[in-house]
Amino acid sequence: MILAIVRFLQSWRRYNRSLAELSQLGDRELADIGISRSDIPSIAWRHAHQ
Numbered sequence: 122m123i124l125a126i127v128r129f130l131q132s133w134r135r136y137n138r139s140l141a142e143l144s145q146l147g148d149r150e151l152a153d154i155g156i157s158r159s160d161i162p163s164i165a166w167r168h169a170h171q
Contacts, residue, residue: 136169 143151143161151157156164 132169136165139165139168 140161143165
């Protein structure tokens with residue numbers, strides 16, 4: 122049970138960090154890597170659960 126909570130918190134931190142980093146990029150930079158601003162939450166979520 123505690124291990125599941127720890128893993129969830131780790132994933133949540135990775136999600137928030139990825140979300141913040143991607144959100145700081147400009148539209149041109151996002152386009153260069155092939156994503157749109159609306160894709161950021163789903164990409165951050167996938168990254169958090171790898």
